[in-house]
Every structure is written in structure tokens, then in C-alpha cells.
Amino acid sequence: EAGVAQSPRYKIIEKRQSVAFWCNPISGHATLYWYQQILGQGPKLLIQFQNNGVVDDSQLPKDRFSAERLKGVDSTLKIQPAKLEDSAVYLCASSLQVDMIRSYEQYFGPGTRLTVT
Amino acid sequence: AQSVSQHNHHVILSEAASLELGCNYSYGGTVNLFWYVQYPGQHLQLLLKYFSGDPLVKGIKGFEAEFIKSKFSFNLRKPSVQWSDTAEYFCAVHSGGGADGLTFGKGTHLIIQP
Numbered sequence: 035e036a037g038v039a040q041s042p043r044y045k046i047i048e049k050r051q052s053v054a055f056w057c058n059p060i061s062g063h064a065t066l067y068w069y070q071q072i073l074g075q076g077p078k079l080l081i082q083f084q085n086n087g088v089v090d091d092s093q094l095p096k097d098r099f100s101a102e103r104l105k106g107v108d109s110t111l112k113i114q115p116a117k118l119e120d121s122a123v124y125l126c127a128s129s130l131q132v133d134m135i136r137s138y139e140q141y142f143g144p145g146t147r148l149t150v151t
Numbered sequence: 152a153q154s155v156s157q158h159n160h161h162v163i164l165s166e167a168a169s170l171e172l173g174c175n176y177s178y179g180g181t182v183n184l185f186w187y188v189q190y191p192g193q194h195l196q197l198l199l200k201y202f203s204g205d206p207l208v209k210g211i212k213g214f215e216a217e218f219i220k221s222k223f224s225f226n227l228r229k230p231s232v233q234w235s236d237t238a239e240y241f242c243a244v245h246s247g248g249g250a251d252g253l254t255f256g257k258g259t260h261l262i263i264q265p
Contacts, residue, residue, distance in 0.1 A: 082252050143194060144194045
């Protein structure tokens with residue numbers, strides 16, 4: 035079974051530039067998450083999608099971050115404009131939902147390491 | 152808001168030593184608890200999980216964890232560590248409800264010396 039795919043793996047940009055990250059979840063996984071992991075900390079949830087709808091985006095800095103999952107499969111996370119404090123690893127995860135039963139086991143991708151200079 | 156505390160940020164052990172990593176969470180209701188591991192150069196992987204039932208859960212690679220509700224704890228243990236256990240370990244909690252994103256602790260960097 036193929037895992038969660040993310041690209042790019044590394045990105046270096048200057049502050050005030052924009053950047054986009056892509057995620058392809060495990061086939062059949064209805065739920066997709068984006069996490070931000072700053073060096074020395076655990077991952078922090080940014081946004082959760084159920085199919086193509088947003089379930090939770092309470093911790094997403096909406097003035098600069100946006101995310102979409104238009105067809106309920108792939109997802110894109112965008113930052114515009116980037117700030118120095120956005121330097122982090124951005125993790126995508128997915129989980130399977132069967133009927134009304136959710137599986138809370140999340141499978142993580144390799145992440146995208148963003149450096150903002 | 153719920154929070155997760157991992158008491159040890161850096162742990163250094165010799166091979167064959169016993170391991171216990173502490174994890175405490177703040178949420179008082181029903182919780183699902185997880186330990187994830189990140190080996191050098193690899194992505195986060197699930198080590199073990201607790202949803203309900205027997206509070207002593209066993210995971211992969213000889214790891215186990217005990218859920219103690221009265222102490223809001225979910226400590227990770229392994230009787231005899233190996234050099235290959237060198238990794239970052241994260242405790243995480245899901246508190247139920249419609250949104251099921253995880254709240255993670257800051258992680259424990261474990262180094263096993265041969």
C-alpha cells in the first residue's frame with residue numbers, strides 16, 4: 035500500500051514570498067490533515083478535511099494560510115505572504131473513515147521542510 | 152484546550168537498559184491516546200494506541216504503554232532497549248467530538264548508546 039505522498043520535500047523562500055505544498059493521501063482515506071511542526075516541538079494541527087469539506091481550521095492563520103481539497107483527494111496548503119516564523123516542517127496525514135465509524139489512526143507523509151529567510 | 156506534557160526532552164540510555172517515557176494530558180473526558188515514533192530520516196509512525204478496554208496496550212517492536220486514568224497518564228515502556236530504538240517519540244491525544252486532529256507533546260529525543 036502506497037503511503038502519504040508530499041512534495042516538495044524541501045523549500046527555501048524569502049519572507050513575503052508565497053509557497054504551496056501538495057499532498058496525496060492514501061487511496062480511499064476520506065480524512066486529510068495538515069500539521070505544522072516547528073523545530074523542537076510536536077506537530078500542531080492546522081486544518082482537517084473530511085472528503086472535500088473543512089472539519090476544523092481553528093488553528094489555521096487564515097490571514098496568510100489557505101488550504102483546499104477540491105475533489106476530496108489531493109490537497110494543497112498555501113502560505114502567502116510567508117514570515118520567518120513559518121519556518122517549519124509541514125506534515126500531511128490521512129485516515130480512513132468507514133461509514134460513520136472513524137479510524138483515528140493517522141498515517142503521516144514525509145513532510146515538507148520550509149525555510150523562510 | 153487540551154495539552155500534552157512529555158517530561159523528558161532528551162534521554163540517553165545504554166543498550167539493554169529499561170525505558171520509561173512519561174506522558175500526561177490535560178483533558179478530563181474520554182480520550183484516545185497514541186505514541187508515535189520518528190526514526191532518523193523517516194516519517195512519523197504509529198507505535199501504539201489506546202481507545203478503550205485493557206489499559207495496558209502493546210505496540211510494535213516490544214513497546215507497551217499503560218493508561219492510568221486517575222493520573223491522566225499514558226507512559227511508554229520497553230524492558231530492554233536496542234540501538235535501533237534511537238528516535239524521537241511523541242505522545243498524542245484525541246479528545247473525541249467531530250474534529251479528530253491530534254494534540255501532540257513536544258517529543259522526547261531518545262539516544263541509545265551501543
